[in-house]
Amino acid sequence: MAKHYENDRDWTGIRPTDPHAVAIDHCKVKKGTPVIQVHNARIRQAEVSGCFELADPEKHFHQHDGKLRAEVKCYWYGKRPESGKCWMNLTIIGIPTVRMDYEGEVIVNIGKK
Numbered sequence: 670m671a672k673h674y675e676n677d678r679d680w681t682g683i684r685p686t687d688p689h690a691v692a693i694d695h696c697k698v699k700k701g702t703p704v705i706q707v708h709n710a711r712i713r714q715a716e717v718s719g720c721f722e723l724a725d726p727e728k729h730f731h732q733h734d735g736k737l738r739a740e741v742k743c744y745w746y747g748k749r750p751e752s753g754k755c756w757m758n759l760t761i762i763g764i765p766t767v768r769m770d771y772e773g774e775v776i777v778n779i780g781k782k
Contacts, residue, residue, distance in 0.1 A: 674747035674778070683746045687781070690715035690746075694778035698722055704771040705729065705739050711760040712779060713745055719776045720768075724756040729767050737761040746780040 684690075690713070698704070703726035708718045721741035723729060730739050743757045750757065757779075 674744055677744065677747060677749045678751055680748055680751055683748055686714040688714040688716075690779050690781060692717060692719060692776040692778070693780045693782055694744075694776070695774045696777050697773065698771065698775050700770065700772035702771050702775075703767070703769045704775055705741065705759075706766040706768065707739075707759060707761060707763070709762045710765075711762060712743075712757055715779060717759070717776065717779060720771065720774065721759065722775045722777075723767070726769070730761070733758070733760075739765065743776060744778040744780075747778060 703723045704720045705723055706720045710717050721739075721743055724740040724742050728740075730737055732738070738758045738760050740756050740758050745757055
């Protein structure tokens with residue numbers, strides 16, 4: 670992932686959820702990057718559609734509270750989860766497409782425009 674945000678683990682003043690948040694930053698990834706393409710997925714109450722770089726290409730999906738999720742390299746208002754042990758988790762709605770040899774734009778930050 671090309672983007673980096675300063676103090677990306679300091680959540681002071683950051684909204685933990687926002688149903689009106691949208692994709693605000695994208696970056697181009699090189700050919701061979703594993704991504705997931707989703708439609709109407711959920712992250713912190715926001716609905717998002719597009720391509721996201723998978724955090725772990727070996728483990729695409731997991732279950733959490735009975736819902737299908739995928740860990741993706743994406744920031745929330747320029748922040749990573751405080752624990753630093755993981756990236757953001759999308760709750761999958763519908764049928765996602767996993768592409769293991771992707772080249773193009775991916776969503777890297779969700780927040781307010």
